[in-house]
Amino acid sequence: MDTTGKKQRVALSSVAASALLTLMKAVVGIMTGSIGIISEAAHSMLDFGAAALTWYAVRMSGKPADRKHHYGHAKVESVTALIEAGLLFVTSLWIIYAATERLISGTTEIDVTWYAIAVIVLSIVVDISRAGALNKVAKETGSQALEADALHFTSDILSSAVVLAGLGFVRLGIGWADAAAGIAVALLVAKAAFTLGKKTIDVLTDAAPEGIADRVEEITRKIEGVIDIDKIRVKPTGPQVFIEMSVTLSRTLSAENARRICTDIEERIHREFPVADMTINTRPVALTGESIAERVHVTGLNHGLHAHNIATGFNDGVSHVTFDVEIEQTLTIREAHDAVSALEHDLHRELDGNLEICIHIDPLRSTERPTAPVPETEAASLRTLISAAADHIEAIEDVHDITLLKTEAGKLFITLHCSFPGDKPLEAVHTATSRLEGAIYHAIPEAGKVVIHAEPLAG
DSSP states (O other), rough: OOOOEEEEEEEHHHHHHHHHHHHHHHHHHHHHHHHHHHHHHHHHHHHHHHHHHHHHHHHHHHSOOOSOTTEEEEEEOOOHHHHHHHHHHHHHHHHHHHHHHHHTTTTTOOOOHHHHHHHHHHHHHHHHHHHHHHHHHHHHTHHHHHHHHHHHHHHHHHHHHHHHHHHHHHHHHHHHHHHHHHHHHHHHHHHHHHHHHHHHHHHEEEEEEETHHHHHHHHHTTTTTEEEEEEEEEEETTTTTEEEEEEEEETTTTTTHHHHHHHHHHHHHHHHHTEEEEEEEEEOOOOTTHHHHHHHHHHHHHOOOEEEEEEEETTEEEEEEEEEEEEEETTTTHHHHHHEEEHHHHHHHHSSSSEEEEEEEEEESSOOEEEOOOOHHHHHHHHHHHHHHTTTTTOOOEEEEEEEEEEETTTTTEEEEEOTTTTTHHHHHHHHHHHHHHHHHHHOTEEEHHHEEEOOOOO
């Protein structure tokens, strides 16, 4: 059975039990003329109303969130629990009033009959059964309404026990003990009602459950990539806990890596708080240890431009920064220049001091073009030209896997692999492949795109 169905079923059974007890106590009270039993019937009538309210609350609280109630309907249970706490207070005051009146008058109003004792004993048995069932489901589902209903049935057990004790004391001729016990029970019920009322008020006023925020912060700070926590808000709603938090991350992280960190936070917190509903915001911050290349890259991304081949130098008090950016090839040179000028302006603000920036514009080919393999007779001569160009570059050990494709416009798309000693520095490898790329463009004028993949020599 699902959680909502379980809550509704136990709440409905409490409504039926309250109705049965109310009817039995009322009949026996009228038959015996016992004000004590009639007062118990009134108490059970109050419980019947509370149980019906609880049943309605658990039905409402099970409804999902909608456009008007973004956090769902779980707080209906808290409202119901607060009402029931108030009813318990009223019941306690009534018991204290009636008991005090008996103590002052010095008379007893309880008639000892076998069916009076029978109905009180049966009432206690039913109340014990209902209180146990309600408490069990309340703990399983975190339902405050069921917890309040269980407290109501527990108070019934105590008050019925007082009436039963009163019957015994009356028979022994000690009538005042019934009223004294009634006052003691009423005080216990009032204390339990106060505790429940305080708990529900905390939920209704969105008081953060004690310890959760501290534990969430402790878990989050252990996750790699989290620099700081700006804000944590914890909002209890019925059995659920809504957690809103804002974490600071390095601005050099990609959006995908930032999302991965947030997912990691959610998974680890859910292990400890399975009912948590989380919302995580991220705030990118600049770290003091960022390199110039990282700052250039981030600023470029803010302009929607990919900066690469970033090189920096410093001479005579002036910082020199050069890099390439890819810009949509369909733009005119004026439009492309305006885009890099805006980027350059922001970089002057980002990188303080005397600064010179030179940006090389690469056309970004984002459209897919149909290609066809180059005929083998033409491909053979092209491979010869490529191999000859590679032979003039001493660092390159081997050229292989040459692929030659031609676009509809007659431009060649060339890819190839070349090998280097495994201990060759990457910068030297890049220099060699750049030389080879230039040599291929020079040897094959119709080359539109040359891509070279460098790899270590096998073995």
